[in-house]
Amino acid sequence: MGLAGLRIVLMEPAGQINVGSIARVMKNFGLHQLVLVNPQCDPRSPEALMMAVHAKEILESAQLVATLPEALHECVRVIATAGRVSSWETPLENPRTALPWLLEEPEKPVALIFGREDRGLSNEELNYAQRFVRIPTSENYQSLNLATAVGICCYELAQSTQTTETPTLAPNNLAPWDVVEAYYQQLESLLLKIGYLYPHTAASRMEKFRQLYNRTHLQIGEVAMLRGILRQVEWAVNQSNYENL
Amino acid sequence: MGLAGLRIVLMEPAGQINVGSIARVMKNFGLHQLVLVNPQCDPRSPEALMMAVHAKEILESAQLVATLPEALHECVRVIATAGRVSSWETPLENPRTALPWLLEEPEKPVALIFGREDRGLSNEELNYAQRFVRIPTSENYQSLNLATAVGICCYELAQSTQTTETPTLAPNNLAPWDVVEAYYQQLESLLLKIGYLYPHTAASRMEKFRQLYNRTHLQIGEVAMLRGILRQVEWAVNQSNYENL
Known part of the structure; x- marks a missing residue:
């Protein structure tokens, strides 16, 4: 299991502070590939670079693309994060249960998608993923800050590389x-x-x-x-x- | 196990954005008691309130005290968070292992202490705690943002109160x-x-x-x-x- 092939994909992020914080927490947990889909802010602005502190190179090497399909190019496993979702029948899983699945094909590109700060991912965008995670929160206030959500997922991914390996399905050839x-x-x-x-x-x-x-x-x-x-x-x-x- | 008696104690926090983000993530995970020891910023500034979004009441009801012992008044269990610590002989534990211990006395006050953004807690301050946690990070960049560290610990605390329910498909209509x-x-x-x-x-x-x-x-x-x-x-x-x- 390894984090090297893992892309963090942000859909139309609008907050420079968020994008900078995300670069920092990615480096904290050993992740390096950041992909921004049609960003609504400047990911190399002074505010973003300030929040990144010692992870500026992640912002500088971040890939900017126009559409979600471009961000997922060649990925063999894709998980999307979701908040409250109505009219969605696929189960939302706990990050701890689902995220390690991304790391089971260490040589191949995989992606974890995060939605917009204000309205997440559309159903059409969710449909590009194979599994869906939702960080369990209090019913009194469910909406997590984007950088917080990314931080928790990066932490879970890093934690899962350290513990005993989860038994996997047969060495399979998942379709990209x-x-x-x-x-x-x-x-x-x-x-x-x-x-x-x-x-x-x-x-x-x-x-x-x-x-x-x-x-x-x-x-x-x-x-x-x-x-x-x-x-x-x-x-x-x-x-x-x-x-x- | 319950989160109601748990205090989040911040030692001399200097960043308004951090304090506001911490209020938000506390409410996201069902925590409400925030104690600030000799804060170096205004926890009710517009920036802090903006980052708190729907958790402004946590900033407004936050307790401000002059010293760490005041913040820990009547607490029966105390854990401190640590980054790199030199000349410290007590073991640093993983949050997942150690934090649930705080929740084992549901009726009594307990505390989780976080150090300053730039230099954490002094050895003297660490000595007020009974156990010590360190969030495992990459060796290339160990220093977590304060709000990120609090967020991960709140997430771990909330996770540990939930009986591990794997989300299932909705009460569904499986085809015979x-x-x-x-x-x-x-x-x-x-x-x-x-x-x-x-x-x-x-x-x-x-x-x-x-x-x-x-x-x-x-x-x-x-x-x-x-x-x-x-x-x-x-x-x-x-x-x-x-x-x-």
């Missing part, structure tokens, strides 16, 4: 994020074509499929199998169409 | 075995029809699909959704065939 995403895209376009989905409801229905498949932690061979079916269905549907010409 | 089986049958016959499966290999290939879907613990609504897709594919394939007649 982009491969699974390509399957969803192919599925959606086929379902539109055969009239199962309608353009105006496709997104919400696809959300349910994403939740179902994300839960399974698809392996590379399984995605290939699922895509093979889609190709065969396309072929069967098209062939008849050609015959009609 | 026969409903799932009917889906597998329908899938198999469609895949044979469109030429994805061949009769002599169908069984072994279907095994892989069964493994994939069994892993997800399909719900009733999800099986209905998956079967809806199969019906639509059948329709799309058949329709063209009828047109060919």
